[in-house]
Amino acid sequence: MSSAQQRLNQVSSHFGGKKGAAALTEKHPDDIVVTCALRSAITKGGKGGFKDTAAADLLAGVFKAVIERSGIDPKLVNDVAVGSVLPPGGGATEFRAASLVAGFPESTAVRSLNRQCSSGLQAIVDIANALKTGMIDVGIGAGVESMSSQYGPGAVTEFSDLLENHMEAANCKVPMGVLSEQMAKERNITRASQDSFAASSYQKAVEAQKTGLFNEEIAPLEVKWTDPKTGEEKTITVKEDDGIRKGITAESLGKIRPAFAKDGSIHAGNASQISDGAAAVLLMKRSTAERLGQKIIGKYVAASVVGVPPLLMGVGPWKAIPVALEKAGISKDDVDIYEINEAFASQCVWCVNELGIPQEKINPKGGAIAFGHPLGCTGSRQVSTLLTELKRTNKKIGVSSMCVGTGMGMAAVWVSE
Secondary structure (H helix, E strand, O other): OOOOOOOOHHHHHOOOOHHHHHOOOOOOOEEEEEEEEEEEEOEEEEOOOOOOOHHHHHHHHHHHHHHHHHHHHHHEEEEEEEOOOOOOOOOHHHHHHHHHHHOOOOOOOOEEEOOOHHHHHHHHHHHHHHHHHHOOOOEEEEEEHHHHHHHOHHOOOOHHHHHHOOHHHHHHHHOOHHHHHHHHOOOOHHHHHHHHHHHHHHHHHHHHHOOOOOOEEOOEEEEEEOOOOOOOEOOOEEEEOOOOOOOOHHHHHHOOOOOOOOOOOOOOOOOOOOOOEEEEEEEHHHHHHHOOOOOEEEEEEEEEEEEEEEEHHHHHHHHHHHHHHHOOOOOHHOEEEEEEOOOHHHHHHHHHHHHOOOOHOOHHHHHHHHHHOOOOOOOHHHHHHHHHHHOOOOOOOOEEEEEEEEOOEEEEEEEOO
């Protein structure tokens, strides 16, 4: 018997003999469920609504919104895990402080973690695993990034001679734009296909914003903002993504100069935007949610994390998604919506094509090309976007996934309720 069949049998046994999607949609007391998933707006790095707001302040605002929206007693939250990539010291000190500002008591533990672009998802999965083992009863997985204040050359440390002299190790610090350009050439991903994908992302996001499809998942935050023209400090309320641009077409993107090679295909219009934002997901077992009267909006099922060659970082979702699906006991066709992070159109196009996923199932409200990729935030942001859209369209099963710097991929399977 193959390992895949063994896992499927284990899953079907746990779910009373049912298999596939039917097993996933059954409800059990020990299910790990989501009772609130919120995010801030995502704003343009260095220019947008959060350009003058510290990451910890964004996090505190989203924490407050989760407490208010869910009605959870803060004293019941045992642990908070926060994914973030750029802060010195991993943000551990200020994130603990942010939790206290938000209203969590001293008894609520907080930690930070960094798995690069999947940090927000890793934080959620860590909380889910702690819930499964009984280590905690209620937890929050979150992600945050202020790329306005912390993105730049200083974010990558210098390598020692030991690391520099090992070829594969040295590849870990090749800039992602450069290695994505190399991948696009090696895998024959045309500029036309990238620009078409990117234009679609913008167009979907414009339509979603115009029709209010992001409103439910976004928590408006009041922040201080300095007008770059006058120097005047103002108090503003940021309640929508400000990187979404109207009127983008494949033809207009085709006029932009390549960023990493004269004859290249990657440019500012078909790569993710540098952005600021935060997101948080409240999780507990179904039995706990029912006891506390928490409204269940979704269920966490399974996750995967994989390694790939550093120079092929972009193929991460292609390798991670099948592993997560196998663990969940379902096929790719059982999934209604895929949220795959658009780090670069090149890698997203390749992964989607190789996996054979219909375009209409990919990022139906647009993605990071259209509204940004605040590194540590994205993995947690995707959950709010995904569960909201599954509910709106009366669909059930979703997957969130992303490629990860230095050569990794991560994916998770979710069910809407």
